[in-house]
Amino acid sequence: MKYETESSLTAAVTAQFAKTPDPRLREILLALTSHLHAFARETALTIEEWSQGIEFITRTGHMCQGGRQEFILLSDVLGLSMLVDAIEHRTQSSATDSTVLGPFFVDDAPTRLNGADIGAGLAGDLLLVTAAVTGTDGQPLADADVVVWQCDEHGRYDIQYPGRDGYFLRGRFRTDARGLVQFWSIVPPAYPIPDDGPVGDLLTASGRHPWRPAHVHFHIAAAGHRSLVTHLFVAGEDYLDSDVVFGVKPSLIVDLVPHGPGTAPDGRVCPNGWKSLDHPFQLAAL
Numbered sequence: 001m002k003y004e005t006e007s008s009l010t011a012a013v014t015a016q017f018a019k020t021p022d023p024r025l026r027e028i029l030l031a032l033t034s035h036l037h038a039f040a041r042e043t044a045l046t047i048e049e050w051s052q053g054i055e056f057i058t059r060t061g062h063m064c065q066g067g068r069q070e071f072i073l074l075s076d077v078l079g080l081s082m083l084v085d086a087i088e089h090r091t092q093s094s095a096t097d098s099t100v101l102g103p104f105f106v107d108d109a110p111t112r113l114n115g116a117d118i119g120a121g122l123a124g125d126l127l128l129v130t131a132a133v134t135g136t137d138g139q140p141l142a143d144a145d146v147v148v149w150q151c152d153e154h155g156r157y158d159i160q161y162p163g164r165d166g167y168f169l170r171g172r173f174r175t176d177a178r179g180l181v182q183f184w185s186i187v188p189p190a191y192p193i194p195d196d197g198p199v200g201d202l203l204t205a206s207g208r209h210p211w212r213p214a215h216v217h218f219h220i221a222a223a224g225h226r227s228l229v230t231h232l233f234v235a236g237e238d239y240l241d242s243d244v245v246f247g248v249k250p251s252l253i254v255d256l257v258p259h260g261p262g263t264a265p266d267g268r269v270c271p272n273g274w275k276s277l278d279h280p281f282q283l284a285a286l
């Protein structure tokens with residue numbers, strides 16, 4: 001009778017997956033099997049430890065409900081999201097750098113017109129954001145789809161509030177003929193990622209903090225171009241060199257320009273002043 005031993009098991013499993021008809025799926029399953037087995041061998045994983053691992057993965061799945069996506073958090077804190085992103089963008093050089101999507105993107109952000117205030121009625125320092133979208137040749141991209149989202153002054157996103165009334169601090173804009181999008185918001189603070197679940201337990205057990213540096217998210221799509229998922233990080237703020245999800249890139253750290261009390265360029269009267277953020281985004285052609 002044929003049976004498997006520690007030394008023959010990996011070959012036995014890969015021989016089974018070698019029959020997978022789809023070549024890419026076959027490649028992934030074979031690599032997954034050999035790396036998982038190597039991990040178990042290297043650490044001499046015990047039955048007790050692996051059952052704790054299964055329990056952790058099970059809790060991670062149960063935590064995924066509504067606005068909570070614990071598997072994205074897990075991928076992010078393991079650095080896997082940024083690694084996959086880096087691999088995907090290996091050949092891109094002159095386009096704007098990408099970073100993690102994170103768990104707080106929603107596909108149905110409210111449509112807003114240029115000049116809208118996505119933070120209307122919310123506390124915080126006023127921020128006027130102007131995004132200029134071009135190709136890598138510098139030509140403006142009109143009619144590009146620009147989705148923005150950020151946290152409030154408490155470091156929370158709208159979808160983290162149970163029973164909230166609609167979305168806030170997010171919107172879907174279209175660039176004008178000059179490739180520009182402009183909107184009002186508030187200066188976002190640094191915030192901890194949700195850490196009351198298994199991913200938080202993992203951070204605690206490993207002595208890691210849960211903080212992300214202050215940022216605004218952008219998802220930009222234009223016809224004939226690769227979509228861009230990125231953030232802009234506020235220069236000089238905390239955690240820029242220890243982002244819990246490893247998402248910071250130097251090119252994405254930007255200065256906010258302070259303005260004293262007065263009237264902003266679009267005519268808004270700002271008795272307490274405002275800050276402005278102007279940034280170019282370059283999309284690679286398909």
Ligand code: BEZ
Nearest residue numbers: 073076102103104193245
């Ligand atoms: C975010 O920036 O929204 C985010 C990204 C990764 C994990 C948690 C939050």
Ligand code: FE
Nearest residue numbers: 102150215217
């Ligand atoms: Fe965020």
